[in-house]
């Protein structure tokens with residue numbers, strides 16, 4: 001290919017990729033499969049690697065993140081990024097409307113009401129139709145340039161449609177969708193890592209990354225609510241701006257109200273409060289703005305905030321209760337986490353009797369003592385947390401807490417991590433650590449040994465029948481007969497489930513081993529890349545970092561695990577027991593199911609994993625839950641809730657003969 005041909009091909013690929021991105025993210029109607037999209041992207045990456053001069057600012061390849069930078073450049077905002085005055089009651093909001101009426105000298109004032117997105121404020125400049133740069137709010141006058149990190153947001157257009165305004169600056173809020181946050185924390189929990197406190201802090205952290213590849217993994221999203229520099233375009237009101245956002249494929253708020261009286265504003269904020277929990281982002285209030293820009297200019301600004309807008313903050317879901325005790329939970333990695341035991345209290349419809357305290361540093365910072373009256377808060381779907389202490393209610397009998405120096409279970413002296421935040425019991429034989437490790441190994445997401453619930457595992461560990469996961473494979477009827485309150489039928493089922501688990505995919509085994517920082521996703525990637533557990537064990541740190549998603553933190557953890565003598569012995573026992581150490585190779589059979597996503601339910605002629613492999617071998621994807629993205633539900637006998645959901649969502653349901661016919 002000549003250079004001229006390469007340039008033309010690159011431009012073609014960029015245009016195609018932008019179009020497909022818009023079809024997927026904005027219109028929700030993809031026309032090609034993820035795999036086809038990746039192939040176009042890879043072709044463009046190859047061209048850019050060969051001819052770096054063909055790499056443009058708006059290239060979709062920039063979304064996966066680029067080379068790390070040394071530090072952030074400062075950008076001076078063309079128009080200052082102000083904050084908003086807050087109101088906390090309907091009276092205050094009515095008073096705000098009265099001020100608007102006085103200021104403008106008339107009765108009716110056209111206003112818009114939007115959700116206040118609890119994320120991170122940013123400003124983005126488009127020039128000649130291309131995303132030029134983006135920055136954080138900073139001190140309101142100057143912010144950090146975070147363009148590379150913003151470009152990783154899939155929904156954010158890097159290039160604007162040709163038939164609209166090409167140069168302007170828009171403002172909005174970057175957020176981590178609640179679903180992404182919950183999934184991320186679940187994965188962190190599985191990988192034995194500290195949980196993130198809330199979506200907003202996680203978003204701040206992701207935007208502050210010098211390495212945009214890390215930001216790319218955080219799946220951030222964005223909504224826009226304002227314009228900074230719109231001198232050259234014809235936009236005279238918030239309503240005009242919404243039309244501009246729609247036209248340029250920039251996402252606006254999902255819910256917007258118009259009102260021209262105080263009563264109308266109140267109705268809107270009440271309706272928003274009813275609906276805001278179903279929004280994909282956290283919201284902590286409503287923003288009320290005067291619609292017409294001419295009115296906005298007439299009302300003007302104070303030194304901090306505009307007079308034409310206000311934030312109405314909803315009451316966070318808080319309650320007061322007494323802290324009865326602080327227990328120490330011992331995790332699978334030995335992490336010792338303080339948990340608050342509370343006098344049960346009702347918070348937004350459910351009774352709360354435990355709350356997280358995150359770590360001892362936080363206990364110290366908030367000066368939390370046993371016996372204190374504390375304020376707890378439940379934000380969205382997040383676990384309740386202790387936010388503060390009512391120190392004025394102290395009697396003097398409250399007991400301060402100090403971090404444990406020894407494991408409460410086995411008495412071993414604790415270890416602190418480098419940042420001194422996580423305290424761990426370093427004893428691999430600590431009975432509580434062993435229990436947690438076995439529970440993890442048998443869990444559904446790992447080896448899926450059904451029936452071996454917490455109480456059975458606890459007994460097995462207590463009577464020393466099981467000291468490590470390999471001991472599970474040495475169990476027999478005679479040994480299991482020593483368990484209390486367990487009948488012969490259950491024993492028979494346990495043994496069958498343990499036997500069946502030997503055939504599990506090896507990534508499940510690697511995940512089940514509970515290597516620090518290795519979640520289910522990481523384990524899958526390791527097996528996809530190396531093919532067998534032995535190959536992973538033989539890999540040096542550098543080899544490991546060649547595997548997608550395995551970086552500077554995970555690789556040494558994996559390498560260290562496989563070099564530990566006890567672990568080597570454990571692996572040998574598991575191998576002798578007959579567990580599956582090598583990945584089955586799924587040979588691509590056809591492309592007949594390309595671009596389709598399947599959910600399998602009910603009883604079919606083969607087990608689900610086998611059918612899933614068949615779907616994958618023919619180019620399809622398999623997921624566990626029915627959603628708008630599901631193409632087909634494959635339903636066997638006794639299909640239950642998934643079938644109901646598919647029917648509700650209008651997802652096409654197939655029975656097995658229809659599925660087989662598609663492949664024939």
Ligand code: IVH
Pocket residue numbers: 081082083084114115116117118119120121122172173225226253287306309311
């Ligand atoms: S309008 C002059 N609309 O709240 C400022 N702000 O406390 C105009 N925010 O810095 C801001 N959602 O980061 C506006 N729908 C929304 C918003 C919103 C969230 C944030 C924004 C702003 C902060 C003010």
